Amino acid sequence: AQSGARLAGVEGLRALAAVSILVYHCWLYSAPDGQRVDLGLLGRLALRHLPAGVLLFFTLSGFLLYRPLAASVLRQAPRPSVRRYLRNRALRIFPAYLLVLLVIGVLLPAALTGRGSSGSSIGRLVGDPGVLLANAFLLQNYFPASMDTGIGPAWSLAVELVFYLVLPLLGWLAATCARAAGTPWSRTAAALVPVAVMIAIGLSGSLVASQVVPPGSGAWHGGVVRSFWNHADLFALGMALAVVRVNLEDGRLRLPSWWRMALTAGLVTVTLVTLLLTDRERIYQYQGALVYETLVILACALLLALVVLPVTASAPPPALVRLLDTRLFVAVGLASYSLFLW
Numbered sequence: 001a002q003s004g005a006r007l008a009g010v011e012g013l014r015a016l017a018a019v020s021i022l023v024y025h026c027w028l029y030s031a032p033d034g035q036r037v038d039l040g041l042l043g044r045l046a047l048r049h050l051p052a053g054v055l056l057f058f059t060l061s062g063f064l065l066y067r068p069l070a071a072s073v074l075r076q077a078p079r080p081s082v083r084r085y086l087r088n089r090a091l092r093i094f095p096a097y098l099l100v101l102l103v104i105g106v107l108l109p110a111a112l113t114g115r116g117s118s119g120s121s122i123g124r125l126v127g128d129p130g131v132l133l134a135n136a137f138l139l140q141n142y143f144p145a146s147m148d149t150g151i152g153p154a155w156s157l158a159v160e161l162v163f164y165l166v167l168p169l170l171g172w173l174a175a176t177c178a179r180a181a182g183t184p185w186s187r188t189a190a191a192l193v194p195v196a197v198m199i200a201i202g203l204s205g206s207l208v209a210s211q212v213v214p215p216g217s218g219a220w221h222g223g224v225v226r227s228f229w230n231h232a233d234l235f236a237l238g239m240a241l242a243v244v245r246v247n248l249e250d251g252r253l254r255l256p257s258w259w260r261m262a263l264t265a266g267l268v269t270v271t272l273v274t275l276l277l278t279d280r281e282r283i284y285q286y287q288g289a290l291v292y293e294t295l296v297i298l299a300c301a302l303l304l305a306l307v308v309l310p311v312t313a314s315a316p317p318p319a320l321v322r323l324l325d326t327r328l329f330v331a332v333g334l335a336s337y338s339l340f341l342w
Contacts, residue, residue, distance in 0.1 A: 008317055009307040011333025012324025013060060018336035020053030021153055029120075045275050052296045054156045055234055059300040061160060062238025063245075063308065066194070069171035070242045073178045073191045074250065082168045089164045092337070093138075093157065100341045101135055105150060111135075112149050125150065141226035144219035151341060155226050162228035163235055170194035184252050191243045195236045202233025206290045225289075234293065237301035241308065248310055260306065260318065267302040270295055 027047050030037045039047065072079045105111040105125035113123040113131075125132040134140045135150035138158040148155070177190035209230050213220040224230055247253035274295045307321055323329070332339065 007308055009321040009324040010060070010064070011336075012326075012329035013056065013304065013307060013333070014336040015324075015329045015332035017053035017056040017060070018339045019332065020050040020056075021340055022342075023047070024050035024053070025153065049275060049296075052300065054153070055293065055296050056300045056303070057156065058160070058163075058231065058234040059238040059297065059304050061163060062198075062235035063242045063304060064238075065164070065167055066170070066235075066239040067242035067245065069167070069174060070191045070239075071246045072171070073174045074184070074187050074243070074246050074252075076178075076187070079171055079175060085168065086164070093161070093164075096338055096341055097138075097151075097154065097157065098136060101150060105132060105135065112152050115148050120148075120152075142223055144222070147219070147222050147226065153340065158226070159228050159231045163232075166228070170197065173197065184247075188243060188247060188252075192240065195239045195243070198236040198239065199233045201229060202231060202236070203290075205229035205232065210290065234297050237297060238304065241301065241305055244305075245308055245310075255309065259309075260311070263302050263306055267299060267306065270299045270302065274299065 024047060027036055027039075027043070027050075036043065068080045071077065101111075103110075109123045111123065111125050113121045113125065113127075115121070125135065128145070130143075131140070131146040131149055134143050134146035135154070138154070138161045140146040140148075140150055141155050141158045171194075174191050174194050177193045178187050181187040181190050205224060205227065209221060209224040213224055215221055244253065248255070274292070306318070307324060311318065317325070
């Protein structure tokens with residue numbers, strides 16, 4: 001956003017994230033009786049892991065939004081305008097979201113109005129103005145009456161919104177830590193302080209969700225699980241990659257020639273372990289979410305690194321980047337937010 005240069009492959013990653021969420025929810029609600037269609041190995045090994053698209057969105061947000069702040073610290077430049085940043089975030093998120101919420105929650109009986117023993121209930125949100133307002137302001141995660149209402153996957157937007165609001169404070173923290181920095185590497189350490197803070201916040205939220213208010217303890221557990229507190233660490237690896245990217249751009253860091261091969265092997269290994277050795281639903285049921293989400297967010301970070309970390313100025317883009325930058329992927333990526341809401 002600072003340089004005006006578009007990063008090749010990023011729109012393609014947005015496309016992957018949005019389509020994975022769309023396909024998962026179509027499968028989740030695919031049968032009239034509320035039961036998912038049994039697609040054998042495809043369902044057991046792949047489809048149930050498609051919510052990883054949400055974590056890919058978190059990783060992307062951490063990278064893209066922290067990158068200008070990291071650049072200002074590392075290059076000793078002025079920080080971006082907070083007012084312009086908040087205005088851009090509001091215009092990006094709220095107009096389309098409020099339009100879709102109005103259509104499904106007021107005009108059509110197509111909003112989630114709650115979850116009962118028989119599954120999700122569908123209707124209009126006009127019967128409870130408080131629930132409608134909570135959804136309109138993306139506060140539905142924080143009240144028992146509005147939990148899992150409105151646009152179901154929009155719970156992740158409520159988490160993103162808190163990250164948007166916290167990010168200027170994280171930028172201020174990095175800049176404050178960098179005031180005493182006299183070398184490029186001490187400025188790098190200052191830029192990584194917010195990364196450590198986000199990891200600490202997320203780990204403390206996960207600990208509370210599993211030990212203090214464990215599954216079955218009622219609304220408090222749901223509120224913590226759906227909160228930014230429990231998900232803050234999922235933005236951290238993207239933020240760390242932003243620091244690495246700026247250092248590579250400025251020539252302060254060089255990667256070894258074998259880095260792409262190592263990251264590709266790591267991505268394949270983590271993905272296979274996640275698909276073959278973990279059961280997402282049983283893990284969440286038995287308080288193993290931290291291990292599962294760590295594997296998935298690591299895979300997302302490795303994938304993002306393979307796309308956004310430059311090879312060399314003269315080398316052609318890798319095959320993965322060329323694929324993600326094809327016309328179809330870019331078109332779907334540009335429409336990814338609308339597709340996610342739909």
